[in-house]
Amino acid sequence: MRHPEITQLALYAHNDQYPWARLTTHLHVRNCAQCQKEVADFLGATKTLNIQAEELPPNLDWDHLAAEMRANIKLGLEAGSIVDRPHGDNEPLGWRPTFALTAVTLVVLTGWFLHVPKPEATKLAQSKPPQVAAGISIEATQSGVELKQGGSAMTLRAPGSQPVMLTVSAEGSVNARYVDSETGQVTINNVSFE
Numbered sequence: 001m002r003h004p005e006i007t008q009l010a011l012y013a014h015n016d017q018y019p020w021a022r023l024t025t026h027l028h029v030r031n032c033a034q035c036q037k038e039v040a041d042f043l044g045a046t047k048t049l050n051i052q053a054e055e056l057p058p059n060l061d062w063d064h065l066a067a068e069m070r071a072n073i074k075l076g077l078e079a080g081s082i083v084d085r086p087h088g089d090n091e092p093l094g095w096r097p098t099f100a101l102t103a104v105t106l107v108v109l110t111g112w113f114l115h116v117p118k119p120e121a122t123k124l125a126q127s128k129p130p131q132v133a134a135g136i137s138i139e140a141t142q143s144g145v146e147l148k149q150g151g152s153a154m155t156l157r158a159p160g161s162q163p164v165m166l167t168v169s170a171e172g173s174v175n176a177r178y179v180d181s182e183t184g185q186v187t188i189n190n191v192s193f194e
Contacts, residue, residue, distance in 0.1 A: 003028070003032065003034065003035055004024075004025050004028055004029075004035065006038070008021065008025055009025070009029070009035060009038045009039055009042065011025075012025040012026070012029065013042035013043050013046070014038060014042070018133045034089075049104050075149065136148070136149045137149075137192055138168075138173065138174045138192075139168075139174070141155070144156050144176060144189070145174045145176045145189050145191045147191065156189050156191065165177045169192075173190065173191060173192030174189075174190075174191050174192075175188070175189070175190050176188070176189045177189075
């Protein structure tokens, strides 16, 4: 048989338990002589303390006790204010260093973001370009869109640009998007046959 903890018995003796805990403790105490004795001891101790509290010493000067308590409280508050005073070494830095650190962080992040290397254009598989008409083919290369017929070729490119995205469709069209490195403008070339 598992007995309730001593704290639970003390709470039970003074009716300070939650209803469910009180019910379970009551069911145990009702059948356990040892726990009944503990509860009776708690109730007896409470009665003894109550009787002693009711007996005040003769010639008790309440005004003198109240003055001492006020003086002790005042002394405690003054001591606490001395302890709470900040020392010169532990003063907070304030908002200026925080602002400066934030500004430096923003400058570094902006510089890093602006100088992040641009990803190279998607490399196209080295497959045979789609045939559009007899002897005519369109091919997307790193330098631009190339139209080939026989031994001749025509390349459509944007000078000073890097290819950003090249798209080849199965129907025989090529879409190339370039970003001009000087101006940042985007040029879109669509070449298709019907």
